[in-house]
Amino acid sequence: MLELKEVTKVYRVGAFGSRGLLAVDRVSLDVPAGTIVSLVGESGSGKTTIGKMVLRLIRPTSGRILFEGRDVNLMGKRKLKHYYRKVQGVFQDPFSSYNPIFKADRIFWMIRRSFFPKVPPRDWEQHVVEALKEVGLNPKEVLNKFPHQLSGGQLQRFLIARVFLLDVKLLVADEIVSMLDASTRVEVLDILLKLRERGGGVLFITHDLSLGYYLSDRIVIMYQGAVMEYGPPEEVFGNPVHPYTAFLLEAVPTLERKWKGGIPNIAGTAADIKDRDICRYAARCPHYNESRCRDPVLEEVRPGHWAACWRR
Ligand SMILES: Nc1ncnc2c1ncn2[C@@H]1O[C@H](COP(=O)(O)OP(=O)(O)O)[C@@H](O)[C@H]1O
Ligand SMILES: [Mg+2]
Structure with a gap:
């Protein structure tokens, strides 16, 4: 349904755009109908940039985004309007949407x-x-109110209600539960499962590994704009190949292990475009090897499970 093909986004920063910030680097992925695909990674890994490109709020620098086989960036006004009947986004802070x-x-x-x-x-x-x-939501409770009279969870559900009014086939959900309390969280996430049951697709963006695991059919691990590993969550988490995935898993609390504070929020900076040829994770990787870590490509390590690392 949704396909990204080698999508790249370079932000020009610095004086007169002298530096190219590689926010998203040759990302290919697809979201088939009836699946939830999670994009997981620390802040600054390019997740929101991907969501915005899918919603055509910004354009890719190169690569193509296809929805039902059509290039989203080639759509004219009428096609785009039709696109927004089928593709909608919900973001982290519901108050800012009103x-x-x-x-x-x-x-x-x-x-x-x-x-x-x-x-x-x-x-x-x-x-x-x-x-x-x-x-x-109880219509009597929520209709005819101003945003400040509703809770974050209610507003977020309002936004998701659009899915059921329009003919939404794909929802881009960018950190939609980060600002909600635990019980409301589950309720909102259940709506995504409902959407999937009806054959809809969800691109679920989160920095929370366990949420990605709980919800998704496929998980995409991103680091500094590049895909490090992807596949079914049981596979990726059960047999992680990339040292970055292993590192993220270390940070997740389990019953035996105490909470170490979630995914550490290390400086959210994207790679400079001139550093493109070396594995993004090299600087932090305990297995860094100068000759083997050049320009890693995603390879299928087990059926449906891909990783961009020479280690097995
Ligand atoms: N409009 C922009 N101009 C310049 N740099 C940006 C812009 N938006 C995001 N970035 C940078 O791109 C990188 C990826 O950001 P983002 O997509 O928001 O990541 P995430 O959602 O994973 O936290 C970050 O380094 C961020 O600072
Ligand atoms: Mg983000």
């Missing part, structure tokens, strides 16, 4: 105006009520 001076349910009226102007208001209201029930 204009505080308008009632929160205005987003539903905006959807009607853009996509379903011919649906009579009465019928539309009924659709909204049904969509809210799908995301576990």
Whole structure:
């Protein structure tokens, strides 16, 4: 359904854009219908940049993004509008998605105006009520309120309710539960599972390894813009090949091991484009080998399980 082919994003930074920051480096992945694919990595690894490119909020520097076989970046206005009927995004901070001076349910009226102007208001209201029930909200409690009168979890569910109003096939969910408390978290994540049951796809972006494990059919481990390893979560976590994956797993709490503080948040900087030929992880890798760590490529180490490291 969604395919990324060698997608690269270089941000120009420094005086007159003198430096090229390699935020995403030749990333290829796909999200088939009815699957949840998690992008996991520390902050600064390029996850949000990928999400934004999929939503066409920014354009890739090179590479192609295909949705149902069509290149997202070649879509004209009409095709793009159709695209947004099928592809939507939800982000970390639900409050920032709303204009505080308008009632929160205005987003539903905006959807009607853009996509379903011919649906009579009465019928539309009924659709909204049904969509809210799908995301576990009581319409009486949440309609006609201003954003500040709703909780983060309620607002986040409002945003996800769009999925049930539009014909959404793919949801880009970027750290959508980071700001929610534990019980609301589970409720919001359950909606994603529901979407998957209906045959929808989710690109689930998180820095939380255990969330990725719990939810996804496939997990993509990213470091400094590049894919280090990917495959089914049981495989990738059960038999990690890349030292970075192993390192991340070390940081996850288990019943036997005490919480060591989650994924350490080491300086969120992307690689400079001139350092492209060497493994991103080289500087931190205990197994660094000068000749073998040049320009690693993803290889299938076991069926469906890929890693960009010479070690096995
Ligand atoms: N608009 C921008 N201009 C310049 N650099 C950016 C911009 N957006 C993100 N970056 C940089 O790109 C890298 C990847 O960022 P991001 O995609 O937000 O990572 P993540 O979501 O994994 O934390 C970071 O080094 C970040 O500082
Ligand atoms: Mg991010």
